[in-house]
Amino acid sequence: MSLLIRYAEQSRPSVRFFLDGQAVSALAGDTLLTAVLTVRERLRTTEFTGSPRAGFCMMGACQDCWVQVRRGDGPVQRLRACSTLLEADMSLSTTSAPPPVIAEEPKP
């Protein structure tokens, strides 16, 4: 289930990324927040009570949408989902666990 609904610009090219280790897709030009919330109902859980969160202000003020992101086999970064654009093959986590390193697909 998704939280956000796409109403426009649905012809933008598809971009693959990984959410909690699973391959999913969003659109080029999506923020991390849009990419996750058009696939899932939450972005993260809180450190104190574990309750689900999905951002709030969308303009970099509330700081409620920081997510863990990994590019390739690089280090885990915390990025603000509403103001970071999605890149192909990013690995994101919606839990407190770090996003996994995605193994290279075997060449055909």
Place this chain on the structure above:
Amino acid sequence: MSQSPLPPVVIGAGPAGIRAAVTLARHGLSPILLDESPRPGGQIYRQPPAGPGQRSASELYGFEAAKATAIHQALAPYADRIDYRPDTLVWNVERGALDLLSNGRTATLAYHSLIFATGATDRVLPMPGWTMPGVFTLGGAQIALKAQGCGIGSTVVFLGTGPLLYLIAYQYAKAGATVAAVLDTSAFGLRIKHLPGLLALPKVLAKGLYYTAWLKAYGVPVYTGITPVRAEGNERVASVIWQDSAGRQQHTACDGLGIGYGLRPETQLADMAGCAFSFNPLDRAWLPDRDSAGRSSLAGVYLAGDGAGITGADAAEVGGERAALALLQDQGATIDPSRVAVLEKRMAAFVRFRTALLQAFPLPAARWAETVSDDLVLCRCEEITAGDLRATVRKDQPRDLNRLKALSRIGMGRCQGRMCGAAAAELLAHQHGCAVNDIARIRPQTPIKPIPIGVTPENTP
């Protein structure tokens, strides 16, 4: 003219900052324009990321398309003169220098003259259920649609007060969402009472009336004088409970909820720079002092746009140009007095309109502080409840918001009180039975927004 050796710096590339930078450039200066966003326009004229499939300006900005386009294109003719730096966060102001963060690198920028055009975000009063997925600010709901082509749900409710409620409901309905209800805490009678002041800007009033009439014509239920009760749902919002103006409890099913009570200016940088502030009872907020031209209490420091007091995008353009002219004048340049007169006359109308608007759509602060329950989470960052706050007040009797912050951590989380500050102030004042201006204001801390650990300082190999 005797030009300062350092170029003037403008912070914020919304309508105020862009008009300020362009005005400085037109008068022969080479300003630096710093903006946190990747593309110019601010939040009001926010642009989607560039790429295929982008909507037209009229699809994105409706009646404001021409103004938005003019702002987006305003910098291009001065590209050789304005040092426009997008994706640049100003995270500190200290001793005549700004600390910047851009592409993971920090840098320091010295200044002699500075125009703050830092904009605003939604003003929020927490309600039970407001931290659930599916609940966003009104401005956030609008940004999702404008910058990403996404809505916060398929059946949505907009709750709070202010003209933005009606504009966003109109935009969502036009986009294809079902707007289940527009719930306004302000009584309709207030709009009638303050109509004379709203007539200061008849075209703006006409647009507001158009949106309201459109919603009525398309059967969107609009209720005024309501009291929010709670948002309900199992891990995401599923309905809103509210009380109508007759005191009857109502239930509206939805899968998205936008809340907001007007806007609050982003004043942290002006505060850090040392600008004097005064409490503005109309805004129920502390605003940096400024004269009618936008001069702050500090020499060489100017203020424009919603970051210095909420007056809206059109006023921001006027204020940006006026502040730039003040800067030029103070540096000894010759400016056109007839242009100044035009700008000041227009600004006076914006101020009359703003005064009426804030009275017609007031923050329902007193009723909120009286009725807020102990288990309500006020602080999204650290999940501090109204009960935690009340217990701290009873135990240690803090008289000042900063003391309350030190004791309870309210306002100390990642957002630095942007989301909870208004609520914490209202509750503390209510607990003490004093006015909200008698408990001081939360002091900003550097960095004004979280910056990643491991950023590279400038000049590091």
